[in-house]
Amino acid sequence: MDNLKIIYISSPFSGPTEHIIEENIHIASGVAIEAIYAGWGVICPHKNTSGFQHLDLPIEFWYDLDIQLLKKCDAMVFNVIDLEKVNKSVGMNLELAFAEENNIPVIFRYEDKEVAFMCRGAFYSDFPSPNKIFSKEVD
Numbered sequence: 001m002d003n004l005k006i007i008y009i010s011s012p013f014s015g016p017t018e019h020i021i022e023e024n025i026h027i028a029s030g031v032a033i034e035a036i037y038a039g040w041g042v043i044c045p046h047k048n049t050s051g052f053q054h055l056d057l058p059i060e061f062w063y064d065l066d067i068q069l070l071k072k073c074d075a076m077v078f079n080v081i082d083l084e085k086v087n088k089s090v091g092m093n094l095e096l097a098f099a100e101e102n103n104i105p106v107i108f109r110y111e112d113k114e115v116a117f118m119c120r121g122a123f124y125s126d127f128p129s130p131n132k133i134f135s136k137e138v139d
Contacts, residue, residue, distance in 0.1 A: 007035050007107075008070045009044040010095040011079035024081070025050050031079050031109065043069050063091055067098050075105040 011028040015021045028046035035042050045066050070076060076099045078092065099106050 004041045005039075005074040006072065007040040007042055008073040008076040008095070008104075009035070009042060009046070009079065010070075010076055010092050011046065012081055012089050012092065013046055013049075014089070014091075027081060028079065031077055035077065040075075043073055045069060059090075063094055066091060066095060070095055070098055070104070071102075073104065075107065077107045077109055080108065080110040 009028050009032050011031060012024045013021065013028070015024055025046045028044055032042045032044040032047065048069075049062065049065075076095065078096055078099075096106065098104070
């Protein structure tokens with residue numbers, strides 16, 4: 001499986017209550033499962049850090065960890081649950097900025113649908129499969 005492409009799941013994690021955090025983890029897990037069935041290897045930080053949110057560590061530790069994981073990925077899903085959560089999600093916005101700066105292709109999802117694809121600053125409305133995303137001609 002030397003050709004397995006790895007995709008990073010960027011989706012809200014934090015929330016005002018433990019119930020909201022668990023709901024966010026569940027949603028990100030669903031996106032990860034869809035990506036696995038589509039042929040991707042997945043890094044879903046929600047599953048990697050679930051239950052660790054109570055550790056006495058600065059939030060910057062988690063942001064840095066997530067960026068280190070994202071560096072190893074071939075693409076990223078930017079999963080918009082609702083626009084308010086995305087606007088408030090420092091982590092998601094850091095991940096998106098890093099992906100853009102490092103030419104990591106980003107698949108935007110909104111309301112459980114792939115709505116756009118960005119690579120090297122260009123947006124596309126078609127959603128490439130894992131087999132096509134890296135052979136797609138982009139300027």
